[in-house]
Amino acid sequence: MLLIHLNNVSKTFQLKGQSVEAVKNVDLDIEKGEVFGVVGYSGAGKSTLVRLLNLLETPTTGTVKIADYEMLNLSNRALRAARQEISMIFQHFNLLWSRTVHDNIAFPLEVAGVAKSERNARVEELINLVGLKGREDSYPSQLSGGQKQRVGIARALANDPKVLLCDEATSALDPKTTSSILELLHDINQKLGLTIVLITHEMPVIQKICSRVAVMEDGNVVEQGNVLDVFKHPQQEITRTFVRQVTDPDDANQAIEEQLREEKGTVIRLTFVGGDAGKPVVSELIRACDVTVNILQGNIAQTQNGSYGSLFVSIEGDEKQLQDAIAFLQGHQVEAEVISDA
Structure with missing residues (x-):
């Protein structure tokens, strides 16, 4: 079942009087329940692309459809509701430093007006899911990088989203911690059937948990397909460079x-x-x-x-x-x- 559909999507920024095309005429389809990777070097347009999915950036041209939502046709109120089903985690965690692990995870539920008893039950469930049992009362400053990202993942799952967007979510982590976070994301995908879109500049990240991948260069998706097929027959030089990171x-x-x-x-x-x-x-x-x-x-x-x-x-x-x-x-x-x- 198709969950995400991008048709001829472009994004142009105006910087110092000049037009900069960050994303160019991208067509992309992502199936429900898959882990889809987008790989590219810095400046390729991948982070802009992922922000177009939840309309943190508005496309200059093209259409974005997620589940039953035609994202560009939504009112502000409807867009806020849709965004509750499209969660995001970030490279630098974006946690609330004055709140405990429990209260960070509870925050989106508070915003949504969920009752306290239901909220606490959901937070406990998520803490167990991401492996943070016993750290409920810790503050972000008392956590390792991997633990902070686990809090970020739990918080992103609080409202039971359909899509999880991961923007360089492991780039600030060491290789061992990166592996554990990727295993957690894979486990969540398997248990919850959650669709995950993973943005990275590292092909080993794609290799570990993604079923399909799109390769970006200079704002364009230059190649996409099944990960194994892309490994076997990379068509573009940029793709061959990424594949060599692993092989x-x-x-x-x-x-x-x-x-x-x-x-x-x-x-x-x-x-x-x-x-x-x-x-x-x-x-x-x-x-x-x-x-x-x-x-x-x-x-x-x-x-x-x-x-x-x-x-x-x-x-x-x-x-x-x-x-x-x-x-x-x-x-x-x-x-x-x-x-x-x-």
């Missing part, structure tokens, strides 16, 4: 350069997708084609749609053996890209 180890290039200096073999990048990532293809290759294979570097990334493996090898053999080896790999659904010849 290519940092020291892979160094290992390849060292291999080239030794002038041995042909360096090939192998790509495995889905179940093929766990198969012993390299050992079968050695036996079938009588070649010497030296493994340089490798990595297997897990996505919500399956695994994606990348392996750099050096193959030694004559021209026919090399061609037979590539044909063997392709026959086993392994993509083989020649990086350099000996």
Whole structure:
């Protein structure tokens, strides 16, 4: 079921007498209950795009539809009601520092006029959901970054929204804490069926919990699709750069350069997708084609749609053996890209 639909959406700002196009003619569909990622570097337009979903920014052109709401046609009162179903969490938490964990989470319920007994029951439920039992009376200054973000998530869930917008929600966190917050978001998505739109500049974040992704550059969505498909066949250079954040180890290039200096073999990048990532293809290759294979570097990334493996090898053999080896790999659904010849 389609929950979010953007049609030809653009946003132009007027800055110092000049027009700046932050978002350009974006078409986007997001299904109910999915975790959808938007990835791009700073200035790509992704944060502006997410603010167009709840009309914190008004599109210059185009239409925004969320659930049954034609967002641009709503009165101010109706828009306030719609926004209760479209919650948001932020990079820097935006907590009320003079309020306890309990009172931060209760705040949107107070604004909505929920009775105190019902409010307290809901807050207790959310505290348990996000793993903050025992910290109800703590103030934000007494919490770690991960705990602060858990408060932010609980507060965003208070009014039982249909959509959770996450604008760089893990960027201020260390890798271990980031992983725990992403696991929490995935758990919430599974338990509540909540639709999550996740904005980030880090492809490992997309890889961990998103089912589909849109890649933004210079205000445009330049590529979108199933995460595993995007990993397998990135169409744009910016997408290939993001995919390499996950699939290519940092020291892979160094290992390849060292291999080239030794002038041995042909360096090939192998790509495995889905179940093929766990198969012993390299050992079968050695036996079938009588070649010497030296493994340089490798990595297997897990996505919500399956695994994606990348392996750099050096193959030694004559021209026919090399061609037979590539044909063997392709026959086993392994993509083989020649990086350099000996």
